[in-house]
Amino acid sequence: MAQQYKHILVPVDGSEEAELAFKKAVAVxxxxGEDTExxxxxxVDTRAFQNISSFDSSMVEQVTETAKKTLDKYIEYAKNNGVKNVSYSIEYGAPKTIIARDVPKEMNADLIMIGATGLNAVERILIGSVTEFVTRTAICDVLVVRTDLKQAN
Known part of the structure; x- marks a missing residue:
């Protein structure tokens, strides 16, 4: 019998790769089954705001509002495509540990579907890829999405 995943986590950051992962997650x-979450x-990577001398909370609020608009569209897409149990959360802090450990533990995730990001070699050396970290340290299965639904067939 094929593996059944009932609690699927999809990190999204507004990138094309994240959208591909999201659309494949809807299909999965x-x-x-309809009881799949x-x-x-x-x-929101709060470390990105630490070095800004004129930091104020309105910057985080703007990022959060933009994220909410994108996530609301994703929720609508998922529901229009048959997913009944779909939700989102916005967290603040270091993306790597939140995606790999904190939220999967809290929601009892059995699968993380994450986009393969396009960081260049220098960025990977300096800051490390979130996707790479998640694949190494996640507490559940991880599927790295590189293709869209049409290319998968």
Whole structure:
């Protein structure tokens, strides 16, 4: 019998790769039954604001509002495509640990579907890839999405 995933986490950051992962996650959730939970996650990396001397809370609020608009569209897409149990959360902090450990533990995730990001070699050396970290340290299965639904067939 094929593996059944009932608690799927999809980190989204507004990138094309994250959208591909999200759309594939909708398809996987539908294949695994209507009781499958699909949770979208956006992490606001608060470290990005630490070095800004004129930092104020309105910057974080603007990022959060933009994320909410994107996530609301994703929720609508998922529901229009048959996923009944879909939600999202916005977290603040270090994306790597929040995606790999904190939220999967809290929601009892059995699968993380994450986009393969396009960091260049220098960025990977300096800051490390979130996707790479998640694949190494996640507390559940991880599927790295590189293709869209049409290319997968």
């Amino acid at each position: 959730a539908n294949r695994n 699909l949770r979208l996650l956006h992490v």
